[in-house]
Amino acid sequence: MDDARSQGAFEPVSPKQVPAVGVDPYFPTHGDARYRVHRYELVLDYRPGPNRLAGSARISAVAGTSGAGSAAGPGAAGEPLREFALDLAEFRVGRVLVDGKAVHYTHRAGKLRIRPAKPLPAGAAFTVEVHYSGNPRPVRSQWGGLGWEELTDGALVASQPVGAPSWYPCNDRPADKATYLISITTPSPYTVVVGGRLLTRTTHASSTTWVFEQAAPTSSYLVTVSIGHYQTVLLTEADPAAGRVPQTAYLPARLLPEFTYDFGRQTRMMPFFESMFGRYPFGEYAVVVADEELDVPVEAQGVATFGTNHVDGTRSSERLVAHELAHQWFGNSVSIADWRHIWLNEGFAKYAEWLWSEHVGGRTAAGHAAVAHTLLSGLSQDLRLADPGKKLMFDDRLYERGGLTMHALRRALGDAAFFQMIKDWAAIHRHGVVSTAEFTAHAGQYAAGGSLDGFFDAWLWEPGLPALPL
Secondary structure, X not given: OOOOOOOOOOOOOOHHHOOOOOOOOOOOXXXXXXXXXXXXXXXXXEEOOOOEEEEEEEEEEEEOOXXXXXXXXXXXXXXXXXXXXXXXXXXEEEEEEEOOEEOEEEEEOOEEEEEOOOOEOOOOEEEEEEEEEEOOOOEOOOOOOEEEEEEOOEEEEEOOOOOHHHOOOEOOOOXXXXXXEEEEEEEOOOEXXXXXXXXXXXXXXXEEEEEEEEEEEEOHHHOOEEEEOOEEEEEEOOEHXXXXXOEEEEEOHHHHHHHHHHOOOHHHHHHHHHHHHOOXXXXXXXXXXXXXXXXXXXXXXOEEEEOHHHOOOXXXXXXXXXXXXXXXXXXXXXXXXXXXHOHHHHXXXXXXXXXXXXXXXOOOHHHHHHHHHHHHHOOOOOOXXXXXXXXXXXXXXXXXXXXXXXXXXXXXXXXXXHHHHHHHHHHHOOOOEEOHXXXXXXXXXXXXXXXXXXXXXXXXXXXXXXXXXX
C-alpha cells in the first residue's frame, strides 16, 4: 500500500497494553497464536451478478505452535489445544470438521470458535474444514472497507491489514504464513487472477474453474483475487537459464496504449531491484489494472493491483509501480511479526522509489531525501516510526520518514556496507518473519564505526525528526 489512509494523534502502545504473548497489540482480536497454519486449500464459486460466494476451506495446521517470528502463545509449552479460533466475516457456515469429524463451533463477531471432539496435543497436526456461503463484503475499519470488494463488473481483494476474513476463514496474523491452493469458478467471460502459479484453467459449459498455487509462505492479508474482463499481456517470458522472472499484466483492453507506456519500464525495474536487493523471491509477478479507480495501489504476494486512475499515458504513477514491486522483497517475502513493524515494509519500498528515480535519471535519492526532510520538518512531530500506533500506521509521514531512515542509514554505513546489508537482510530472512529489533541488530553488524544504538534511537524511537546527515 502506498499512501496514507488516515491522520490521527500519536498513540503509543505500552507493553502493558499487549493482551497476550504472540497477540498483535494493534489488532488483539485478530488471529490465534495457539496454533500455526501450514496450508490453505480453498475451493470457491463466485457469481459476480448477485455477488454470491460459496466456498470450502481445508486448513492444515499444527497445535501449540505460534507463528514464526513471535513468541509462543498459549498451548505452545505442551498444553493441549482444547479450543481455537479462525477469523471469518458474516457468512453462513454450513458445517465445520476437524480431522474429518463434525465439531461444536460458534460464529459471531467475526470469530469462528471451534472445539475439537478431543483436545489436540501440542505439536499435533490437524485439519479443519469449513463450508460457508454468502455475499462477501469488505470488513469495516477506520480506513474504510477492507478485503473483498464488489466492483461494477467483477471483484477484487485488498486486505491490508485485516481484510482477509472478508472472503475466507483464516488465522489472520501476518506472522502466520502458509502456502495456498486456490480454485475459483466463475462465469466464463471473466478472467481470474490470484497470486501464484496458474495450474489449470478448465471450462465446463458457461463456467470456468481457475486453479492457482502459491508455494511460498504467505501472510493472510497478502492473498488476493481479481475478477474482471481483462486482456492478458505477457510482459516477459520465463527464462530460468537467464534468471528471468515471468511478468504478466491483466487490464481492460481499451487501456493498452497508455499501459504500454506507463508500465513500459517495469521489466527494467526487476533486474535493477535484483541488483540492489538480491534474487526476486517468487516464481512470477503480475500486475492487474482493475476497471475502477482506486485510492491507492494494492500489494499482494506476487501481484500488484492498480486502478484506471494510475494509467494515464504520462508515467505519473511510475513511482507506485516501483513501490509495489519492491514490496515483493520487503513486506511479502520478508514479512513483519506484527503491525508495529510496518515501517520495515514501507520504508524499504519508499526508498526503492528513490533508488529507481535516480537510476533512470530523475531526482537522486539524496534529492528525494532532502525534499522529504523539508516536508516532515514542517509537520507535527508526534510519530514514533518503530511503533506508530494503530491510528498512524498508514500516515504519510511514516512512509516518508521510513525512506529517510533508510537514506540516513546509508550515509551512516557507506554505500558498500549499506547495500550489502540490504541484500543479506533479504536473503537471510527470505520467506520469513522479522521485527524492528532484528533489523537494528542486523544493520549494526555492518557499522565500521561502532554502535548504531544512538542512530536508531533517534530515527526509530524519538518522535522528533533528526537532522539529515550530509
